[in-house]
Amino acid sequence: xxxxxxxxxxxxxxxxxxxxxxxxxxxxxxxxxxxxxxxxxxxxxxxxxxxxxxxxxxxxxxxxxxxxxxxxxxxxxxxxxxxxxxxxxxxxxxxxxxxxxxxxxxxxxxxxxxxxxxxxxxxxxxxxxxxxxxxxxxxxxxxx
Amino acid sequence: xxxxxxxxxxxxxxxxxxxxxxxxxxxxxxxxxxxxxxxxxxxxxxxxxxxxxxxxxxxxxxxxxxxxxxxxxxxxxxxxxxxxxxxxxxxxxxxxxxxxxxxxxxxxxxxxxxxxxxxxxxxxxxxxxxxxxxxxxxxxxxxxxxxxxxxxxxxxxxxxxxxxxxxxxxxxxxxxxxxxxxxxxxxxxxxxxxxxxxxxxxxxxxxxxxxxxxxxxxxxxxxxxxxxxxxxxxxxxxxxxxxxxxxxxxxxxxxxxxxxxxxxxxxxxxxx
Numbered sequence: 494x495x496x497x498x499x500x501x502x503x504x505x506x507x508x509x510x511x512x513x514x515x516x517x518x519x520x521x522x523x524x525x526x527x528x529x530x531x532x533x534x535x536x537x538x539x540x541x542x543x544x545x546x547x548x549x550x551x552x553x554x555x556x557x558x559x560x561x562x563x564x565x566x567x568x569x570x571x572x573x574x575x576x577x578x579x580x581x582x583x584x585x586x587x588x589x590x591x592x593x594x595x596x597x598x599x600x601x602x603x604x605x606x607x608x609x610x611x612x613x614x615x616x617x618x619x620x621x622x623x624x625x626x627x628x629x630x631x632x633x634x635x636x637x
Numbered sequence: 638x639x640x641x642x643x644x645x646x647x648x649x650x651x652x653x654x655x656x657x658x659x660x661x662x663x664x665x666x667x668x669x670x671x672x673x674x675x676x677x678x679x680x681x682x683x684x685x686x687x688x689x690x691x692x693x694x695x696x697x698x699x700x701x702x703x704x705x706x707x708x709x710x711x712x713x714x715x716x717x718x719x720x721x722x723x724x725x726x727x728x729x730x731x732x733x734x735x736x737x738x739x740x741x742x743x744x745x746x747x748x749x750x751x752x753x754x755x756x757x758x759x760x761x762x763x764x765x766x767x768x769x770x771x772x773x774x775x776x777x778x779x780x781x782x783x784x785x786x787x788x789x790x791x792x793x794x795x796x797x798x799x800x801x802x803x804x805x806x807x808x809x810x811x812x813x814x815x816x817x818x819x820x821x822x823x824x825x826x827x828x829x830x831x832x833x834x835x836x837x838x839x840x841x842x843x844x845x846x847x848x849x850x851x852x853x854x855x856x857x858x859x860x861x862x863x864x865x866x867x868x869x870x871x872x873x874x875x876x877x878x879x880x881x882x883x884x885x886x887x888x889x890x891x892x893x894x895x896x897x898x899x900x901x902x903x904x905x906x907x908x909x
Contacts (some may be wrong), residue, residue: 542813549818572758576811581846582832584895586760600715616893632815 504521524597525564528577528585535561539579546571546591567591679753679823684716684728685828687745688736692833698785699838702855706783710738710774711817711831713748716764718817718827726754733769736831737783745828759817760809762827762893765902769800777870779887781833785855785867794867796858800905804829804891804898809833812894821888830892836883853883881909 530537537559542552546569557563557577567573570593578584590598688709690696695705711730719725732748739746768778779798784791810816810828819825838852857879861869874880884905891898 542815544815544818547820549771549815549820551816574758574760576815578811578813578895581896582848586809586811586896588758588760 523564523566524589524591526557526571526575526577526587527560528561528563528579530579530583535559536577536579536583536585537561539577539584542576542578544574544576545569546573567595570595639825641861651909678756680756680819680822681750681752681824682718682726682754682759682817682819683750683824683826684748685745685826686711686713686732686734686736686748687830688833689830690741691875692736692831693739693743694741696834696837698834698839698854699840699842699844699852700856701840701855702785702787702837704783704785704837704855706737708780708782709737709833710734710777710780710782712767712769712778713829714765714767716762716827716829718759719761719763720757720759721761722757724755724757724759726751726759728733728824731767731770735740740860745826754819756819756821756823757828759819759825761805761807762810762817762829763803763898764829764891765801765803766891785859787855792855792859792862792865792867794855794858795869796867797870798887799871800887800903802888802891802903803901805901806891806893806896806898808893808896808898810893816894828893830894831832831890832892833890835889837888851882851889852886853879857883875908884909 525539528539530536536557539557539561541555541557541563543555543565544552545567549587553565555563555565563577564574568590568593573589575587575589576584577587592598672689688706692706692709695703697703711734713734715727715729716732717725717727728749734746734748736746766778768776774780774797777797777799778801781794781796781798784793786792817825817827834848834852836852838849838854839846842848844850857874857877858867858869860877861873862866874883884903888900888903891900
């Protein structure tokens with residue numbers, strides 16, 4: 494049982510289900526985004542559209558570098574939205590709330606949601622929790 | 638006693654693993670509050686559905702068939718634009734939409750609009766696909782009507798799908814527009830996008846691209862042709878090879894632009 498569980502933890506998730514992306518906000522005053530596929534591969538040379546707060550109809554366009562990084566300097570507080578459009582129909586949208594000191598309030602996130610494999614593992618984890626607890630208490634009663 | 642300790646330790650490890658998998662996503666929720674507190678006004682949200690150029694202009698599938706659509710119906714239920722704070726806007730009811738309506742340059746199809754919605758970042762959109770309960774194409778959730786052509790052969794088709802499922806695009810719309818950002822006294826749109834190339838594949842993509850490896854192509858439907866025409870329901874295709882591939886491809890139809898959706902409550906989930 495433990496071996497099966499270990500194998501499941503090590504099994505790579507199917508790329509058919511893991512279409513998400515990961516971002517992190519870099520330190521240093523300038524707001525930077527590192528966009529990656531959930532395999533870890535960077536979204537290199539991807540189109541980036543940057544929307545300033547309260548201006549949904551126009552954007553500044555740039556590209557990520559070979560490491561999937563794009564940087565910009567916010568000039569006002571509010572909710573900035575960054576959309577990264579990678580090849581192959583992949584992309585991500587990131588909301589960055591910027592405060593009055595021009596700092597971003599969050600540092601990282603995933604926009605993939607739970608992959609199919611993650612959901613399986615979570616379901617097994619919860620089920621095993623109930624089973625293990627039941628076995629523990631039934632064994633204790635058996636001894637008495 | 639030793640076994641009990643092992644059981645407890647395993648349970649705790651799994652408990653920690655469960656919460657670690659759900660970590661990293663809460664940060665995405667905080668972005669709504671800045672806009673919400675500063676903009677108490679209301680605006681209008683327009684709900685649209687889009688089959689993109691694949692439906693409007695046609696395409697060549699992975700097996701070389703030139704696919705074109707005269708009609709492509711889909712039955713949508715209760716599309717809901719929402720913020721992570723819980724604020725939502727529901728376009729209640731069922732909506733039988735023809736994604737092929739209009740010409741090659743047609744805009745996404747407007748399904749309906751809601752007025753006087755509190756301003757905010759309604760980046761998330763969820764919607765259900767259900768079978769039609771009455772009228773023509775009763776019992777169908779999607780109907781594909783068109784023509785496939787290859788090497789001088791022309792095959793008209795009517796493909797009736799019955800799959801029901803729920804899509805939830807928490808990531809938001811990803812594309813060349815910012816959708817769902819509702820400012821006071823303004824109008825925004827939200828879009829349900831459907832990638833029907835996932836069913837047929839695309840000759841312009843590499844053979845080992847997931848768009849082709851995860852699709853069935855028109856040959857799958859052509860096996861049901863009679864007198865040179867394809868007129869088939871999903872229930873009639875269940876015993877065919879690669880039927881499970883078709884169903885799994887259907888489950889990937891729903892998007893918000895290029896933004897992916899979580900899927901749940903698939904009617905065929907227990908059959909594969």
